[in-house]
Amino acid sequence: MATTGRKPPARRASPLLRHAVETAHCTHAVKLSVLRQLPFLADLTDSEVQGLCGIFRDTGYASGQAVYVAGEPARRLFVVASGKVKIVRTGPDGQDLLVDMLSDGDFFGSLERLGEERYSEGAVAHVQSCVLAASAEDFQSILARFPPVSVRLVSILAGRLRSAHEKLQMLSGLSVEARIASILLRLASRFGEAHPLGTLIQLPLSREELAEMAGTTTESASRVTSRFSRDGLIRTGRRWVAVSDRDRLAVAAESGS
Amino acid sequence: MATTGRKPPARRASPLLRHAVETAHCTHAVKLSVLRQLPFLADLTDSEVQGLCGIFRDTGYASGQAVYVAGEPARRLFVVASGKVKIVRTGPDGQDLLVDMLSDGDFFGSLERLGEERYSEGAVAHVQSCVLAASAEDFQSILARFPPVSVRLVSILAGRLRSAHEKLQMLSGLSVEARIASILLRLASRFGEAHPLGTLIQLPLSREELAEMAGTTTESASRVTSRFSRDGLIRTGRRWVAVSDRDRLAVAAESGS
DNA sequence: CGAGTAGTTGAGTGGCCTCAAAGCGCGTGG
DNA sequence: CCACGCGCTTTGAGGCCACTCAACTACTCG
Numbered sequence: 301m302a303t304t305g306r307k308p309p310a311r312r313a314s315p316l317l318r319h320a321v322e323t324a325h326c327t328h329a330v331k332l333s334v335l336r337q338l339p340f341l342a343d344l345t346d347s348e349v350q351g352l353c354g355i356f357r358d359t360g361y362a363s364g365q366a367v368y369v370a371g372e373p374a375r376r377l378f379v380v381a382s383g384k385v386k387i388v389r390t391g392p393d394g395q396d397l398l399v400d401m402l403s404d405g406d407f408f409g410s411l412e413r414l415g416e417e418r419y420s421e422g423a424v425a426h427v428q429s430c431v432l433a434a435s436a437e438d439f440q441s442i443l444a445r446f447p448p449v450s451v452r453l454v455s456i457l458a459g460r461l462r463s464a465h466e467k468l469q470m471l472s473g474l475s476v477e478a479r480i481a482s483i484l485l486r487l488a489s490r491f492g493e494a495h496p497l498g499t500l501i502q503l504p505l506s507r508e509e510l511a512e513m514a515g516t517t518t519e520s521a522s523r524v525t526s527r528f529s530r531d532g533l534i535r536t537g538r539r540w541v542a543v544s545d546r547d548r549l550a551v552a553a554e555s556g557s
Numbered sequence: 558m559a560t561t562g563r564k565p566p567a568r569r570a571s572p573l574l575r576h577a578v579e580t581a582h583c584t585h586a587v588k589l590s591v592l593r594q595l596p597f598l599a600d601l602t603d604s605e606v607q608g609l610c611g612i613f614r615d616t617g618y619a620s621g622q623a624v625y626v627a628g629e630p631a632r633r634l635f636v637v638a639s640g641k642v643k644i645v646r647t648g649p650d651g652q653d654l655l656v657d658m659l660s661d662g663d664f665f666g667s668l669e670r671l672g673e674e675r676y677s678e679g680a681v682a683h684v685q686s687c688v689l690a691a692s693a694e695d696f697q698s699i700l701a702r703f704p705p706v707s708v709r710l711v712s713i714l715a716g717r718l719r720s721a722h723e724k725l726q727m728l729s730g731l732s733v734e735a736r737i738a739s740i741l742l743r744l745a746s747r748f749g750e751a752h753p754l755g756t757l758i759q760l761p762l763s764r765e766e767l768a769e770m771a772g773t774t775t776e777s778a779s780r781v782t783s784r785f786s787r788d789g790l791i792r793t794g795r796r797w798v799a800v801s802d803r804d805r806l807a808v809a810a811e812s813g814s
Numbered sequence: 815c816g817a818g819t820a821g822t823t824g825a826g827t828g829g830c831c832t833c834a835a836a837g838c839g840c841g842t843g844g
Numbered sequence: 845c846c847a848c849g850c851g852c853t854t855t856g857a858g859g860c861c862a863c864t865c866a867a868c869t870a871c872t873c874g
Binding site: 732780794 | 861862863864865870871872
């Protein structure tokens, strides 16, 4: 069992959860419970949240489908009800950067005052997802009616800004190996679940996507994950990764260039 | 001063403004006028702003002096009244990344709800500066008393987040040359002023600082600026840079790797 | 005018990208 | 249930960009 050699007997399917097809749209009850748990609505009473229900419309997205693309007029704010949504920036030469991976309860889209701006990044459903959408105007009216909402938003945005600065530091100062180790650790703490193989990252994760997060190429990402796997830091398969030795991975994440 | 127009290497002093020493502290009148012009206080009446005056204390910082260092308990929010403040992250191996350069009217420091967190980055006066400071509690009370303030803050923070994502893309996808070109263009539009040499970036700017913004080394930054200077895209001197051909610099900023 | 700091330049090396092709996991169809 | 085959993954060879180390030049200030 400890051997990881060329042993193909264990014919197991991907350890990832299968996302039920019927979650494309969420029921009214689910929608309400999602809204109730939104961090930025935490200070509102149940009945107040219920009153906001009508502002949000739910839409289902298939895996890989775009919620919006960069350049489109930014007129709506979105909330992930279920599934995963990735935020992507595409460079002039076609190189993609995966800026963020959002999950249940995370918001994205237009937060600016006017709907005149355009999205500077694209949003793509990474798995089958249900997304709630509100118009920018309706959302501004929420902010006006319920002051505590903006206060919460300030806190959340400050946290995201710090996270973005951490990524900046990571990209600028670390080697590809250390960057990928950091990313895996972050993903494991955000999306990880206990599993016989270690902490399984509950998310379809290809080498290419890992590369887009690390700002490198598919081949380099593959070389690094192969090495980690050989050394027993992680287990990998087709589009999935599990962290089996968090401590040694953390060491790898700190070695400079 | 007797020697007039000489050969190309004319003996001239730095074209940058000299920052008067006496601006270390700002007068009460200056302080009020700074507060009145703060973007996130834009919806408040003059008398309301005047009421907030007592919450902010002004402090002078000498060039190079730290406002706070990373790791220190985050208990205050700051506003630049005059001068320039740089936000710096230091990596485990000592490599610094210059995350942001703030100017008059920009805020920094603790925006989170509780003062229990610690600063994740350091803040250093880049030139002689006057900085206003409020305790995190006082600031939260402003947010509670004046709801439009948080709404403005949400907008501002969303803009900063977008800017951080742009920097991420720049660092991950562009060559050192393109990164430095981008940075110079951004600095020129933010801090530039008309000057016989071109658009002078009104900011002491060493090769090392340029390197810390671009996530590269002093030597590489020097090589790139030398080349730009030889090709007539910029003019440089000891700790200053002027953009003389914005269009060609923009072309250099777009060439992939 | 001398000392210290900022900037420049060169040679050498190595990490990462590029191009290319073989290897296999996993969902699907038979 | 098994085998097929798509496309994700791995591995190799070669080359270039940028980092490192090091010496030298040129400004600025006391």
